[in-house]
Amino acid sequence: MKAPAADQLRLLDLQAVDLSIDQLAHRKRTLPEHAEIEKTAGTLAELRDELSTAESGVEELDRKIHQLEEEVDQVRTRAQRDQQRMDSGTIGSSKELERLQHEVETLASRQSALEDDELVLMEERETADGARSEVQTRFDAATEALADLEVRRDTLETEIDTDIAARTAEREPLAAQIPDDLRALYEKLRASSGGIGAAALRARRCGGCRIELYGTALMEAREADEDEVLRCEECRRILVRTAESGL
Structure with missing residues (x-):
């Protein structure tokens, strides 16, 4: 799957909002x-x-x-x-x-x-x-x-x-800016991966499972086009490259 790098970065903003909503819901339940x-x-x-x-x-x-x-x-x-x-x-x-x-x-x-x-x-x-x-x-x-x-x-x-209503209102315009196919993949992964569908790649480490990329996975990430949607080989979450990715 391909998606503009800017849209992939927006996934991190969307993930942050969703995580905040999930945390609020968890707080309410507990x-x-x-x-x-x-x-x-x-x-x-x-x-x-x-x-x-x-x-x-x-x-x-x-x-x-x-x-x-x-x-x-x-x-x-x-x-x-x-x-x-x-x-x-x-x-x-x-x-x-x-x-x-x-x-x-x-x-x-x-x-x-x-x-x-x-x-x-x-x-x-x-x-x-x-x-x-x-x-x-x-x-x-x-x-x-x-x-x-x-x-x-x-x-x-x-x-x-x-607070949930405010964060949900904030989420809607963010989600609308992300391509449908990328958003659908994110939502699917989020539902099956503990609420986290996209994670930042920082210092060659997946922000979702905390596993560091090495070997073939690291080479593929380095060589991938910026619009290529990367996936963590360990947790299968979307890996979003940032200035701190260390590639």
């Missing part, structure tokens, strides 16, 4: 915020489960306390009813009065036991609520941290996208 967001999101998911478990524990204790309160009310109501019957003086027999007195005493004992159980549950509930509050605090902090990270990531990505 922003530290991505890993931090993933880690924080994982922590947040764990805390969400922990918080759900803590809330369920508090709700279960509330249910048990409410159940005990209802039982205490029932026992208290029954005891009051029996006491009212005793105080009314309408009890006909001493046996019936004795039975009611025993029942009132039994109900008082039952009420006391229920209230003790309720007190224990309320203490457990206070401890559980404290644990829930502690998890909630960590959950809120992680939520805030994740939001901050996402804002920082979005800001950086926007800045990078702006």
